[in-house]
Amino acid sequence: MPEAKYIWLGILGFVVLVTLFKCIRVVPQANCWVTEFLGKYRASWNSGLHFKVPFFERIVNKVSLKERTLDFQPQRVITKDNVTMAIDSVVFMQVLDAKLFTYGIDNPMFAIENLAATTLRNIVGEMDFDQTLSSRDAINAKMIGVLDEATDPWGIKITRVEIKNIQPPAEIQEVMTKQMRAEREKRQAILEAEAHQESVIKRAEGDKKAKVLAAEAERDAQIALAEGKAKSIKLVYEAEASGLASLNAVKVEQSVLQLKGLDALKEVANGNSTKIFMPTDLTQVVATLGVAGEAMGIGDSLLAKKKPAPKPPVINDDCLDRHESEISHGAAYAGAVIEDEIDRGLQGQV
Numbered sequence: 376m377p378e379a380k381y382i383w384l385g386i387l388g389f390v391v392l393v394t395l396f397k398c399i400r401v402v403p404q405a406n407c408w409v410t411e412f413l414g415k416y417r418a419s420w421n422s423g424l425h426f427k428v429p430f431f432e433r434i435v436n437k438v439s440l441k442e443r444t445l446d447f448q449p450q451r452v453i454t455k456d457n458v459t460m461a462i463d464s465v466v467f468m469q470v471l472d473a474k475l476f477t478y479g480i481d482n483p484m485f486a487i488e489n490l491a492a493t494t495l496r497n498i499v500g501e502m503d504f505d506q507t508l509s510s511r512d513a514i515n516a517k518m519i520g521v522l523d524e525a526t527d528p529w530g531i532k533i534t535r536v537e538i539k540n541i542q543p544p545a546e547i548q549e550v551m552t553k554q555m556r557a558e559r560e561k562r563q564a565i566l567e568a569e570a571h572q573e574s575v576i577k578r579a580e581g582d583k584k585a586k587v588l589a590a591e592a593e594r595d596a597q598i599a600l601a602e603g604k605a606k607s608i609k610l611v612y613e614a615e616a617s618g619l620a621s622l623n624a625v626k627v628e629q630s631v632l633q634l635k636g637l638d639a640l641k642e643v644a645n646g647n648s649t650k651i652f653m654p655t656d657l658t659q660v661v662a663t664l665g666v667a668g669e670a671m672g673i674g675d676s677l678l679a680k681k682k683p684a685p686k687p688p689v690i691n692d693d694c695l696d697r698h699e700s701e702i703s704h705g706a707a708y709a710g711a712v713i714e715d716e717i718d719r720g721l722q723g724q725v
């Protein structure tokens with residue numbers, strides 16, 4: 376009997392130790408456990424070591440305090456202009472109060488899903504289709520405000536709401552595709568027109584610059600030619616002035632100058648002119664020639680035939696050949712005599 380007693384005592388001690396060991400609980404980080412004592416809320420255990428009263432106290436809920444992501448099924452909504460579309464949204468939430476989360480509502484995740492769907496329908500129902508596509512941030516902000524206010528009694532904080540996808544009906548997608556194609560073709564046409572315009576402007580500017588450069592080159596060439604011509608004329612006049620200065624230096628007599636005038640008549644007679652105008656003072660010139668006039672045989676005859684009228688004689692075309700022959704022979708002979716007289720006069724002056 377004593378041995379049986381010890382056996383029972385051992386078994387009882389082992390049960391007590393196991394029970395006490397099970398009553399020692401460790402709550403992990405970012406978790407909160409809700410406990411009840413005889414069916415009534417007692418405490419919310421945060422992370423750390425805790426002791427549970429055996430048989431009278433129990434853990435009713437283990438709540439994670441981490442932020443959660445709730446990805447719901449796409450919701451079919453109708454816009455203000457009667458376009459039906461499917462919108463897929465994502466809700467980010469975090470439990471701030473484990474007691475409210477446990478006792479505030481039954482199945483809070485299902486409640487949040489239905490609340491998000493009804494809120495989304497209300498917000499999109501006040502917008503048209505185009506505004507819905509371009510106002511995702513506005514929809515997100517409105518949903519955060521409504522959901523966060525509604526979930527405060529549940530100990531839940533809505534941190535973010537995102538519209539993940541908006542899927543319009545097939546016919547609307549086809550229209551949008553055509554519109555997108557037309558818009559891209561429009562932009563392509565505008566870009567091509569701008570490129571063509573720019574190329575035409577660049578070409579016109581190039582032509583303008585080429586013409587300006589050609590005009591400047593032509594101007595410079597004309598200036599160079601004019602300067603060259605001016606210099607050549609200046610040199611000619613300087614040479615003539617130098618020759619006249621030399622003649623003045625040697626003091627050429629009047630008779631020599633008159634002989635030079637007859638030499639010029641000889642050159643005129645050798646030309647192709649059909650009419651020759653003789654100077655009115657030719658008799659005076661011949662009278663001063665002396666020996667040269669007698670040698671030419673025109674001195675006495677011209678003096679004897681001198682008329683008071685100063686009009687110069689004109690030789691007609693029908694007797695042109697005869698006059699040209701006579702003048703040519705006489706001018707040639709007079710030229711030879713004049714050159715001899717000029718040489719003698721120059722030697723005498725020297």
